[in-house]
Amino acid sequence: MNNQIVQFKNVSFRYDTDAPYALNNVSFEVFEGEWLAIVGHNGSGKSTIAKLMNGLLFPEKGDIYIHHLKLSEELVWDIRDLIGMVFQNPDNQFVGTTVQDDVAFGLENHGIPRKEMIERVHEALRQVKMSNFLDQEPHHLSGGQKQRVAIASVLALRPRIIILDEATSMLDPRGRSEVLDVVRELKKKEKLTIISITHDLEEAARADRIIVMNRGEVYREGLPEDIFKMDEELIRLGLDIPFTTKLVKGLRDNGYDIPKDILNEDKLVDYIWKLKQNI
Template identity: 55%
Template structure:
């Protein structure tokens, strides 16, 4: 069965507002990494909040591991779901990094010996083990977000939801977090959903869901996504510079097997590309 499933889901924030999601269907398999992209207001962040039980749909069903998410079981199901928001400071509750990671474990009644092991393991997974006694608010943006991820990973979630987790970071911080996510994906069996409007981030995904006006516009892969670059631009998505350059070079008879997402990919693609005869 799917790890996460939306069945004909409708949602809006009040009765007078337009539907944010309308007859929305989605299946995400266990251990799959799915990127959900779209312009602001397309419904992508609402999907994450519905999956975590922070919002309740007006119609339709949401199933987690085959169980319908309801108000009576939301707290139980939420134990399996870790969510990282775009502003990590909203998730800090401890005076030190160690205290912050321990908070969720204490709430779950984890024994002290196991708690110490989990704190070290989760901080080690994100490269923050040497910052245990630092104050979270004195860390860089990328470091703060890595601590937020460590706090979530310490509870051993089956699902990791990243809601615009890099949107407030500078390029260096964004690179740090994407590297951390890549390592987690390689090391752990975890179902991961990445909500983003930045098309550079989707390189880690097994699937890409494109949202537009509350409905699924496209369900595809990273390699195939930019084949519809005109369609993506028509719904308000900006293309990565490397994709724009590759498209421009195609006007001069260059051929690209897939569109490159970063500078290294672009240089390699340019080196191996063939001119049309």
């Protein structure tokens, strides 16, 4: 992951000239093929970052580069072709009467020929394991299924980067797990760059790297295992420690040598199962 696909260079932004800065001198990089989680409490600046990446906003100071293109009014549409966004409420993204119509909508707007459009729709739905729901009405799907269709709609446009803007916050645990498993698989198989904008550290635990935002500034940056060592500090910043992290900490305190890369529930269950088999 040596190729920089996103760069923020000393970026500052405020929503009003009399308002405090929503982002203040923010610099960071995202590398091609990685999963980066940007976390923070409400008002920390993380959602503003998402809007700036997609050219919905422009910085007051500093520069933003997406795949070596500098964000500007002249290049904003080229940049948007590189980025797909999945939002918090999938119902707000649906426009088609069926799942396949909805996935095809963006392709129609891009003037993709019908034959290629059909191929892309089927491929995108296969990638998110929703091929059996082609003719279903989106509003009859579960929350997790709706978000998988929303991801398929983005995938069909073949972006280089997918931004998940609080995309799992309205889902129940099962739906959240469905969506994050699909994202992990897509990152691995399609070599996509994933950026999670979230306050959920359970989601962030699945990322390759985490940036913690606080009051419009980059507070800390590092690997998940390093960030979660800040447990009390994260709580002071308004972030809750993942249950798995608390459990692992408790097990270690009681003499169990749990590997440091075990940060989510699936890995912990696998480890305990293997441990039990060896007893």
